Amino acid sequence: MTDSLDDSDAGPDTSEDPEYSLSSDDDTTDAQSSQTPDLDDVVFDNLDTGSTGDSDEASRGLFDDLLEGEPIFENKEVLRPSYTPHKLPHREEQINNMATILVTALRGDTPSNILIYGKTGTGKTASAKFVSEELETTSQKYEVPCEVEYINCEVTDTQYRVLAQLANKFINKNADVIDDRIETLEDVLSRAREDATELEATEFDSVDALESEIDALEADKDDFEEVPMTGWPTDRVYSSFFDAVDYHERVVVIMLDEIDKLVEKSGDDTLYNLSRMNSELENSRVSIMGISNDLKFTDFLDPRVKSSLGEEEIVFPPYDANQLRDILQARADVAFKGSALSDDVIPLCAAFAAQEHGDARRALDLLRTAGELAERDQTDQVEEDHVRQAQEKIELDRVVEVVRTLPTQSKIVLFAIILLEKNGVRNINTGEVFNIYKNLCEEIDADVLTQRRVTDLISELDMLGIVNAVVVSKGRYGRTKEISLSVPTEETEAVLLSDSRLGDIDDVQPFVQARFDN
Ligand code: ADP
Ligand code: MG
Numbered sequence: 078m079t080d081s082l083d084d085s086d087a088g089p090d091t092s093e094d095p096e097y098s099l100s101s102d103d104d105t106t107d108a109q110s111s112q113t114p115d116l117d118d119v120v121f122d123n124l125d126t127g128s129t130g131d132s133d134e135a136s137r138g139l140f141d142d143l144l145e146g147e148p149i150f151e152n153k154e155v156l157r158p159s160y161t162p163h164k165l166p167h168r169e170e171q172i173n174n175m176a177t178i179l180v181t182a183l184r185g186d187t188p189s190n191i192l193i194y195g196k197t198g199t200g201k202t203a204s205a206k207f208v209s210e211e212l213e214t215t216s217q218k219y220e221v222p223c224e225v226e227y228i229n230c231e232v233t234d235t236q237y238r239v240l241a242q243l244a245n246k247f248i249n250k251n252a253d254v255i256d257d258r259i260e261t262l263e264d265v266l267s268r269a270r271e272d273a274t275e276l277e278a279t280e281f282d283s284v285d286a287l288e289s290e291i292d293a294l295e296a297d298k299d300d301f302e303e304v305p306m307t308g309w310p311t312d313r314v315y316s317s318f319f320d321a322v323d324y325h326e327r328v329v330v331i332m333l334d335e336i337d338k339l340v341e342k343s344g345d346d347t348l349y350n351l352s353r354m355n356s357e358l359e360n361s362r363v364s365i366m367g368i369s370n371d372l373k374f375t376d377f378l379d380p381r382v383k384s385s386l387g388e389e390e391i392v393f394p395p396y397d398a399n400q401l402r403d404i405l406q407a408r409a410d411v412a413f414k415g416s417a418l419s420d421d422v423i424p425l426c427a428a429f430a431a432q433e434h435g436d437a438r439r440a441l442d443l444l445r446t447a448g449e450l451a452e453r454d455q456t457d458q459v460e461e462d463h464v465r466q467a468q469e470k471i472e473l474d475r476v477v478e479v480v481r482t483l484p485t486q487s488k489i490v491l492f493a494i495i496l497l498e499k500n501g502v503r504n505i506n507t508g509e510v511f512n513i514y515k516n517l518c519e520e521i522d523a524d525v526l527t528q529r530r531v532t533d534l535i536s537e538l539d540m541l542g543i544v545n546a547v548v549v550s551k552g553r554y555g556r557t558k559e560i561s562l563s564v565p566t567e568e569t570e571a572v573l574l575s576d577s578r579l580g581d582i583d584d585v586q587p588f589v590q591a592r593f594d595n
Contacts, residue, residue: 149417156445167400175208182223182328187362195393198436222327230339236347240314241304247321248301326360336367337374352385395435401427421461476564480572505560
């Protein structure tokens with residue numbers, strides 16, 4: 078959701094904020110452009126110049142003014158998450174480790190299974206994709222049958238879907254291989270029909286033998302039935318996959334990215350089935366590379382799966398600020414026009430992202446968003462202040478997304494906390510939240526959970542970074558939680574009220590009063 082800047086943000090809002098007005102006033106001479114430009118200004122300018130009768134000016138279109146400034150980006154795509162870089166600074170060691178293990182596949186043997194760990198944005202997916210491309214290229218060069226299949230388990234998150242996706246990929250690959258072979262054989266066949274000596278250089282001793290081989294291949298192709306995305310029993314899907322992989326000799330590396338999501342959602346059956354395949358395969362071999370953001374996910378695995386999957390482990394540590402600078406610089410050289418970045422921009426993006434557990438994705442998001450904000454300001458340089466605005470925007474986007482997708486009950490609890498804060502209540506405790514929560518539930522006809530459950534929901538909000546709940550000791554009265562909001566009140570309230578159920582509550586004052594009555 079940070080991919081684009083829509084019109085509702087970074088407009089008048091940010092220019093009213095004293096923190097933001099600094100740079101635009103100082104850096105621009107034109108009074109008009111010291112405000113964030115918007116379409117109204119542009120249209121108004123055009124109408125003005127149009128009325129002077131200057132035909133050249135009059136023909137200026139809606140977008141001319143916006144296009145006029147020096148563009149900041151040379152190639153913005155390289156800053157997007159979908160872009161796979163070909164150089165990955167500070168990941169040489171991990172990439173070499175992967176390659177050393179996987180080179181076995183190019184010798185026709187089965188590589189050990191690999192488990193890769195590291196927090197988000199530490200380059201796991203980018204490195205794995207890089208290695209898999211190299212592996213496939215080299216296997217083609219030396220004509221060793223080796224294939225890599227990448228699956229993102231956050232999207233493909235059940236055993237059925239993983240197996241079906243794999244089955245269909247291999248079914249399609251097999252069909253291609255069969256088609257090629259049939260084409261070659263039919264060519265030989267047509268020549269052999271003219272001249273029987275054509276067969277001498279082949280393994281076939283008669284036209285009949287050749288014809289029946291072609292028939293057999295056609296039959297094989299018909300046998301491969303694509304697996305539907307639902308509906309089959311899982312063991313049928315598994316055996317389709319098994320047969321498709323084993324159709325001819327090859328080494329298959331299956332990359333399961335976000336493997337922790339698969340295990341969390343669907344248990345470890347898939348991994349169990351995949352890891353025991355080699356003992357039954359006749360022609361091919363399978364090796365698994367699992368990639369996980371969660372360092373502890375193997376705790377939930379069957380011990381057999383755990384030891385098989387973790388034959389080799391590679392850790393991706395977080396990047397520090399200096400490493401993030403190198404990564405950003407390499408991308409920025411391609412992404413931005415020559416002098417578009419002022420000196421502080423990359424170090425600041427790197428510093429912010431280093432605080433965010435060394436997340437390169439965050440660093441790149443910051444850099445891209447800062448560039449977009451500068452573009453919007455119609456300046457030709459990205460300044461430090463654009464990075465600060467980008468940081469706030471990304472943080473706010475995150476909060477909005479987390480709040481928007483909360484379950485209704487959590488939204489009501491959060492709304493109760495907001496109402497208390499807005500009414501100046503300090504050191505909010507669980508009991509106070511519960512009283513308001515109860516009244517809100519009654520008002521919108523929602524089930525009322527127990528105070529215990531509400532306490533749990535508050536802890537969840539705490540873990541999400543939306544509220545801060547600290548346990549304080551009240552001496553002999555035991556302990557209580559003191560709750561405060563960790564996100565901007567107005568924006569969060571607006572997101573909550575955009576939920577149709579909460580939006581129905583119009584007068585909230587009585588609820589806050591009620592806390593004194595209970
Ligand atoms: P992960 O899979 O560990 O969450 P990714 O591989 O998706 O992280 O990396 C996040 C973003 O950062 C991607 O856009 C990726 O291209 C970039 N990135 C990560 N590490 C590097 C690196 N060493 N060099 C260049 N870009 C990197
Ligand atoms: Mg990843």
